[in-house]
Amino acid sequence: MRWALVGASTIAAEHMLGALRGAGQEVAVVQSTTATRAGEFARAHGIPAFGTDLDLILSDRGIGAVYISSTNEKHHDQALAAIAAGKHVLCEKPLALAVDQAAEMVAAAKAKGVTFATNHHLRCSGSHRTVRDLIAGGRIGRVLSLRLFHAVHLPDHLRGWRIDNAAAGGGVIPDITVHDADVARFLLGEDPVSVVAQMTASGMGQGVEDSVMSVWTMPSGAMVMAHESFTHPCAGSGLEVHGTEGSIFAAGVMTQQPVGEVALVTAKGRDLIPYPAHDLYGQAVQDFLAAVAGQGRPAADGPDGVASLAVALAVRQAARTGARQTVN
Ligand code: NDP
Numbered sequence: 533m534r535w536a537l538v539g540a541s542t543i544a545a546e547h548m549l550g551a552l553r554g555a556g557q558e559v560a561v562v563q564s565t566t567a568t569r570a571g572e573f574a575r576a577h578g579i580p581a582f583g584t585d586l587d588l589i590l591s592d593r594g595i596g597a598v599y600i601s602s603t604n605e606k607h608h609d610q611a612l613a614a615i616a617a618g619k620h621v622l623c624e625k626p627l628a629l630a631v632d633q634a635a636e637m638v639a640a641a642k643a644k645g646v647t648f649a650t651n652h653h654l655r656c657s658g659s660h661r662t663v664r665d666l667i668a669g670g671r672i673g674r675v676l677s678l679r680l681f682h683a684v685h686l687p688d689h690l691r692g693w694r695i696d697n698a699a700a701g702g703g704v705i706p707d708i709t710v711h712d713a714d715v716a717r718f719l720l721g722e723d724p725v726s727v728v729a730q731m732t733a734s735g736m737g738q739g740v741e742d743s744v745m746s747v748w749t750m751p752s753g754a755m756v757m758a759h760e761s762f763t764h765p766c767a768g769s770g771l772e773v774h775g776t777e778g779s780i781f782a783a784g785v786m787t788q789q790p791v792g793e794v795a796l797v798t799a800k801g802r803d804l805i806p807y808p809a810h811d812l813y814g815q816a817v818q819d820f821l822a823a824v825a826g827q828g829r830p831a832a833d834g835p836d837g838v839a840s841l842a843v844a845l846a847v848r849q850a851a852r853t854g855a856r857q858t859v860n
Contacts (some may be wrong), residue, residue, distance in 0.1 A: 533557055533824070536595045536619070538586065538610050540564035541571035541600030542690060544622065547788060548651075549577055551813035555821060557597075563589050565602075584706045586610060590617035597735075597824070601651075603693050608633040611648075615640045617795055618823050620631055620647040622816075625714075626706045626844060627837040631860075634841050638834030647823045649830030650837030651818075652714040655825025656815035658808035659785040659792050661772065664719050666805065673794060675720060679772045680712045682786045683743070683761035686736060695762065696738040703740035705731065705848045706841075708760035713843035714836060716748070716756050719773065723839050724748035724756065724846075725827045726858050731851035746847045746854030758847075788812060 535557055542564075552559055556717055564570035568703035574582035583589055590598070590613055597620040600610050608628040614621050627634035633817065634840055641648030654660050659660060667675060688706050693700040694707055717723055729746035736742040750756060751846040761767070769786035772779060777798060784792035790809040819831040833838075842859050850857035 533596035533620075533821075534560040534594050535591050536560060536598045537562040537579070538598055538614070539599045539606070540569045541601040542712075544599065544601045545577060547575070547813040548601065548817075550637060550689040551811065551817045554811070555815050555817045557817070557821075560595060561589050561592070562678065562836050586613055590614055590619065597622065603697075604700060604706055605629055608637060611637045612640055615644050615646055615648070617645060618644060620820075622649045622651060622820050622830075623837070625708045625837060626649050626701065626841045627834070628841065629706070630699050631838060631845060632844045634834075634838045638838055641834060647820065648834040648842070649820050649823065649829065650714075650832040650834065650853055651816060652711060652718075652832035652836060653812040653816055654711055654786065654790065656812045656819070656831045657785065657790060658792050659782055659790070660715065660718065662794050662805055662807035664770070664784050665773070666687065666780055666796060667719060667773060668804050671778060671798070672773060672780060673777030675752070675773060675775050677755045677757070677774045678716055678720060679774075680715060680748055680756070680758040680773070680786070681767065681770045682708050682712050683759050684708070684769060684786075685765040686762035695736045695740065695742060698740050702850070703737065703762050704742050704762050705744055705844050707762075709744060709746070710840045711842040712758045712760060713840040714832060715771065715786075716750075716758075716843075717836065717839055718832075719771075720750065720752070720754060720756075722751050724859050726845055726856050727843065727846050727850050728856050729847045729851040731827060731848070734761070737762070741848070741851070744851060747848065748843070753759055781797040797805035801804065
């Protein structure tokens with residue numbers, strides 16, 4: 533397919549362009565809100581066309597799909613425009629700033645009959661898929677708890693709107709908690725019914741939170757604990773799933789790279805579990821293309837993106853109010 537990139541972004545430059553091209557896709561045009569940035573991005577990445585007028589780009593019937601990686605407040609309108617133009621849409625997380633907006637995007641795609649996906653890359657990793665399979669295969673028994681460690685150090689070049697622009701969807705909760713919500717949904721096959729949380733600005737956030745801790749109540753009774761931050765240079769990332777018959781320790785796996793270690797600990801001892809080390813974003817594109825071809829579903833579809841946003845926004849509301857927040 534021929535693709536349009538909506539947003540001259542870092543994630544497009546660092547991961548998605550390569551993933552699309554690696555899957556044999558043609559990136560035909562990039563759209564940005566400023567012509568200079570669009571032009572610079574197109575030249576730097578060998579994209580033949582660029583522009584600022586999204587409707588004009590979408591009017592090209594030769595464009596089959598759109599990848600949206602603009603700032604978060606733009607995703608909703610851009611996705612609706614792309615869907616209305618009959619394009620398949622791979623949209624960055626968070627899908628929108630409000631759950632009803634995200635649901636509207638998903639409903640529009642369904643009505644139009646186009647594929648709509650959320651770019652939750654972590655469920656594309658071999659490590660997360662292996663952890664999910666271990667749980668589903670009963671290797672740790674009944675799940676008692678999940679601990680998500682996702683406190684990172686935001687690199688210099690990403691310290692823009694994320695840390696100081698609430699209107700653009702800044703803050704660690706829409707940035708990282710939304711991913712962790714999808715990890716829990718992917719691994720456990722359920723979403724929290726309610727959450728409690730605390731958040732703070734611990735050195736980077738200006739008007740938005742840069743750190744948050746939350747505890748989620750799951751329908752099964754399992755407990756989930758999540759920690760996300762922009763300000764932790766040496767914390768390392770990972771997840772632990774503890775069950776009645778064993779525990780899974782996945783260290784260093786909350787990342788964009790196919791790295792980290794998955795260990796299964798049971799009464800028999802500790803085993804390192806091998807997993808496929810494919811590119812996460814390449815897998816996301818492959819799954820998306822299969823869905824477009826009617827063979828399967830995207831790695832994370834529209835309802836997945838709505839669900840992860842609902843959890844993230846509930847966490848923020850719980851942290852704001854100090855009260856338990858129902859997820860809806
Ligand atoms: P960037 O800040 O790199 O880009 C986002 C937008 O900011 C661009 O589309 C562009 O807007 C604008 N922009 C870019 N450079 C400049 C500049 N120098 N001055 C002013 N504006 C600029 O964001 P990211 O790539 O980090 O994130 C984009 C989206 O992707 C977000 O929704 C984020 O949540 C998501 N993301 C997802 C990841 C994943 O693994 N799934 C990882 C990282 C990000 P425009 O082109 O419209 O002018």
